[in-house]
Amino acid sequence: MTQYKPFYPAMVNAVRQTLENMVFMEVMEQQPPYSDIAPENLAWSSMMINDPIQGEVRLAVPSELLKQITANVFGLSEEEVTTSQGYDILNELLNTIGGLFMTNLLPDDQEYKIGLPTLGNRPLPEVDDETLVWHLITSEDEPLKIYANGESLVGIYQSEQDS
Amino acid sequence: MKRIIIADDSATARMFIKRCLQIIGLGDAQILEAEHGKEALQLAKEEPADLLLTDLNMPVMDGETLVKWVKASPKLCNLPIIVITSAGNPAKEAHLQQLGAHRVLNKPVSPPMMMDALSEFIED
Numbered sequence: 001m002t003q004y005k006p007f008y009p010a011m012v013n014a015v016r017q018t019l020e021n022m023v024f025m026e027v028m029e030q031q032p033p034y035s036d037i038a039p040e041n042l043a044w045s046s047m048m049i050n051d052p053i054q055g056e057v058r059l060a061v062p063s064e065l066l067k068q069i070t071a072n073v074f075g076l077s078e079e080e081v082t083t084s085q086g087y088d089i090l091n092e093l094l095n096t097i098g099g100l101f102m103t104n105l106l107p108d109d110q111e112y113k114i115g116l117p118t119l120g121n122r123p124l125p126e127v128d129d130e131t132l133v134w135h136l137i138t139s140e141d142e143p144l145k146i147y148a149n150g151e152s153l154v155g156i157y158q159s160e161q162d163s
Numbered sequence: 164m165k166r167i168i169i170a171d172d173s174a175t176a177r178m179f180i181k182r183c184l185q186i187i188g189l190g191d192a193q194i195l196e197a198e199h200g201k202e203a204l205q206l207a208k209e210e211p212a213d214l215l216l217t218d219l220n221m222p223v224m225d226g227e228t229l230v231k232w233v234k235a236s237p238k239l240c241n242l243p244i245i246v247i248t249s250a251g252n253p254a255k256e257a258h259l260q261q262l263g264a265h266r267v268l269n270k271p272v273s274p275p276m277m278m279d280a281l282s283e284f285i286e287d
Contacts, residue, residue, distance in 0.1 A: 021271035022179060073178060085174070092175040095220070096270040099249025103269065111254050116172075116220060 055153025200224030
């Protein structure tokens with residue numbers, strides 16, 4: 001039986017390490033009540049996890065936060081940032097977070113396969129029984145949310161809770 | 164002047180790598196950017212390069228296939244390759260090194276990681 005590492009911190013640490021290293025931004029877990037991101041002010045990306053477990057992870061951020069990050073990374077003013085630059089950063093952040101999450105979750109010698117991130121071009125799917133949400137917040141009080149979905153992936157968390 | 168090829172389908176990832184190269188003192192290198200392995204291979208064939216930095220997960224031609232193509236080419240087989248990936252682990256790393264990759268770095272790459280990986284290739 002595969003010995004997974006703790007599920008919830010695997011994602012928190014992946015997000016924290018990614019944002020600190022890539023965009024020099026501190027992120028922490030948010031305590032309730034959680035901040036919502038208005039649908040009209042939200043950008044999100046999703047990526048499939050293909051092997052050895054199956055699932056999907058999504059990263060959702062406020063559009064304004066994405067614009068700030070993009071301006072910072074490309075050395076531009078927020079007015080100069082293009083939509084495609086912002087979307088590319090969102091996808092790259094999720095790609096890195098997803099890989100680190102798997103590294104943090106799986107045993108050290110376990111190989112895994114993840115898909116390519118794709119931009120969400122429809123409303124963010126509703127949170128159902130098979131979806132876990134990480135409510136995070138930046139040091140500048142901007143909310144950031146991660147969703148994990150899929151029976152196989154979320155089942156690891158549920159097994160962890162049951163044991 | 165060093166000639167370095169960066170292969171990654173993400174403009175953001177290429178930007179991060181370029182920034183790392185600048186921080187570690189390679190800001191004056193000639194950087195050639197490719198969006199996938201096939202484009203990187205073409206660039207490498209056009210003019211000799213000193214180093215190839217490649218992502219794994221790319222459309223058209225992925226990084227693993229690129230490593231195989233480079234190492235199978237008599238003209239390119241000595242080109243040092245560093246793979247930068249978000250899907251790395253010891254087993255994958257060993258496999259890529261067996262194929263001919265010199266180093267495998269896991270994203271997010273920091274300047275010290277890059278410095279360590281490139282030190283043997285950037286001495287002059």
